[in-house]
Every structure is written in C-alpha cells, then in structure tokens.
Amino acid sequence: MSKVRHSPKAPTALRYLPPGTEVDAHRHDDHQIVYAGRGVLSVTTDAGSWIAPATRAVWVPAGTVHQHRAYGETDLHTVGLPTTDNPLGLSTPAVLAVGPLLRELILAYTKERMPGAERLRMRAVLLDQLRHAPQQPIRLPAARDPRLAAACALLDEDPADQRPLAALGAEVGASSRTLSRLFRAEMGMTFPQWRTQLRLHHALRLLAEGTPVTAVAHRSGWASASAFIDTFRRAFGHTPGRSR
Template sequence: MQKIRHTPVAPTRTQRLASGGEIDAHRHDDHQIAYASQGIIAVTTDAGSWVAPATRALWIPAGTVHRHQAHGELDLHLVGLPATINPLGLDEPAVLAVGPLLRELIVAYTRAPDNDGPPRRRLRAVLLDQLTVSREQPLHLPSPTDPLLRELHDILRADPADNRSLDELGQRIGASARTLSRRLREDLGLTYPQWRTQIRLHHALVLLADGTPVTTVAHRCGWSSASTFIDVFRRTFGHTPGARPTT
C-alpha cells in the first residue's frame, strides 16, 4: 500500500522539476494553488487528473490526496492558503484561468516566501482579489468508476488517435453504444465525443510540453488535420498550440 505523506502546511515556494519528475502522493491541511510558468503541470487524485499549461492554474483543496507530475522542464509555483481562505468557494480540485496580472502576482509571491513584510502581505491581498474573478475551466479528466468505462478509458488513453466509433469499441469490451453512452452521462456527465476530446487535449498538452511538433501532435491525438487540432486547441486554451501565452 502506497504511503501518503501528510504535510500540514502547504508550502509557498518556487520549484524546478525535470520533465517526468514527480512529487509523490501527499496531502495538506491547507489549500494550495499550483501554477507552471514553464512546462505543463499535471495533478492526479482519486477523482481524476487535471493538466494546466501557462494560462491555467490548479486549485487543490485542503485534505485532497494528490501528486504532481512535470511534463517538459517545469518551473512550478506553489501558493499555500489556510483552509479558512477560499476565494472561489471550491471544495473540489479545479483548473482556473490565469491572465497576465494573476500570473505575475503568483510568480512574484512565490519568489520570496520567507519575506512576510507589509509589501508581501499587500501582494497577497491583490492575488486573492484576482482569484475571486478567476474563471473555472473545464479541463478535468475524470476517472470513471464504472468498470466498462474504465476499460474504455484505458483503450483511449493508450491510443488517443483511436478513431473507432463507440459502437465498435463497445463490441470489443462487450457493451452496446447505448449502454456506454448512458453510463458516461451517469458517471461522468459527458457525451462520448466530449470525453474523447478531453482525453486527446490532455495528451496533446503533454506532447507539446515535450517539444513534439504541432502537426505530429495532431496526428498522434486523432485529429483529421493540424488545422482542426489548432482550432479546438485555440477555443479551449485561448491561444494556438505553437504560441507562448501573452504575459
């Protein structure tokens, strides 16, 4: 059985991780914000996984058992907040939009965590104020609880470019497309195309962080063309996959 570390106070710091590096399973009595100014940060819990590029941050509620993984060379910024401070009232992990101002506030606040003078307290007050208007983003890849969906999930994660229909995949795992569609709605609240797109986008972010060309990413993740992939990516993240977000 995996041992889970308990670190009561969530740290506030900047940390660099090599691509593929991990912070093992642990929990805090505090809330925590995880933000990657470079690379891609993935957070995994029993409920699923969340992936965030530089235009997003991850909200990790107090008590949540989680682990971090780096994709690409990662500059990770961690902000710990007491459990009594919850600007968005979120009690589940979430992905939050990060605009240029919030990005700079997070980076500046995590650079000198031991300096708790008045200027830094003012900086935190502005950071919290910006968090109250940060939008939650639908980038959660939920872990299905239904055994049939878990089997389907494993197939799609192993090969996101698998373009078989739900009916064809259902024949492989012994279930009708109607049954799988119903269970997806009940278990995850998603249609099959929505779920498959989420899986593909998560995989695409990881490939991009590792320096894979955009055309190759589109092919490996199952889009019919690079232009189709770029359009889906832009609508989801607000910028093209080859562009660095404006800061």
C-alpha cells in the same frame, strides 16, 4: 495512491521539475494553488486528472490527496492558503484561468523575498484576482464502472484511435448505449466531449516535450493540424505554437 505523505502546511514555493518528474501522493491541511510557470503539469486525485499549461492553475482543496507529473522542463509554483482563505468557495479540485496579472502575482509571490507588509498586500491582491478567475473544464474524471474504465484506458493508450463507441463497447463487453449512459453519469459529459478532453491532455504533454504541432495533431487524433489548432485555440485562448 497507496502511500500518502501528510504535510500539514502547504508550501508557498518555486520548485524546478525535470521532464517526467513525479511528485508522489500527498495531502495538506491547507488549500493549495498549483501553477506551472513553464512546462505542463498534471494533477491527479482519486476523482480524476487535471492538466495545467501556463494559462491555467489547479486549485487543490485542503485534505485532497493528489500527485503531480511534469511534462517538459517545469517550474512548479505552489501557493499555500489556510482554510479560511477560499475566495471561490471551492470544495473540489478545479482548473482556473490565469490571466497576465494573476500569473505575475503567482510568480512574484512564490519566488521573491519582500518585507512582511508588502507580502500581505500582494497576497490580498492575489486573492482578489483568484476570486474573479473563471473555472475551466480541462479535466478527465476517473471512471468507476469497470467497463467504462476499460474503454477509457483503450483511448488513453492511443488517443488517435478513431473507433466509434459501438466498436469500443464490443471490446469491453458493453453496448454503445450503456457506455453513452455511463459517460454522462460518471463523467458529466458526452463521449465526444470526453474524447476531446483526453486528446487535449495528450496534446499538451506532447507540446511540452517539444513535439512539432503537426505531429501532435495526428498523434492526438485530429484529422488535420488546422482542426487541432482551432480546437486548441477555443480551449486555451491561444494557438498550440505559442504553447510550445
């Protein structure tokens, strides 16, 4: 993220992004809610990557340098909020669960024109809903140690790679014990937990691009479609077929 565009005010808007569209690195002086009403959106910062299907939104705190990428045809809804409006008190990016009411509020608030008084009332309800939105750990932290980063890059290139940590360590010059320690220290999770997160990220992208569920399962590293569906349902609350 070498060139960073500064937009003082975070926009509240609806924007259509064709598949593969990238929004370059930028930052706002406001907080921002980023939501894909259709398609799948990834949000990347120096701290890592977050991914948001239609049941999730990404909270981007004021001043955070971030960039987006769309997978599939994506409707990007963004809600800008002044720094005085931080209903969850979050100072770092986070993925928030989006229930039916919060979803409809975001859609209406970003695309419908209405009198000022009505808009203020809708915004108040939206903030109330955000206050009760649970955080969801669908993220991929950025690795700092070069050995860990190299191991992560191998699996990011091929999430279906089934090699154990020892075999990956041999390729990047670190023992399995060292990599296991680094995963806990830098990622805040074990290697199997991180690999599941990585595979879910890849699965969401493939689903948004129209890839059949069985193909998504195998290309993302699951032994069977049923195992993939079970993991996906536990992570997102619905089946991958519904996500497509």
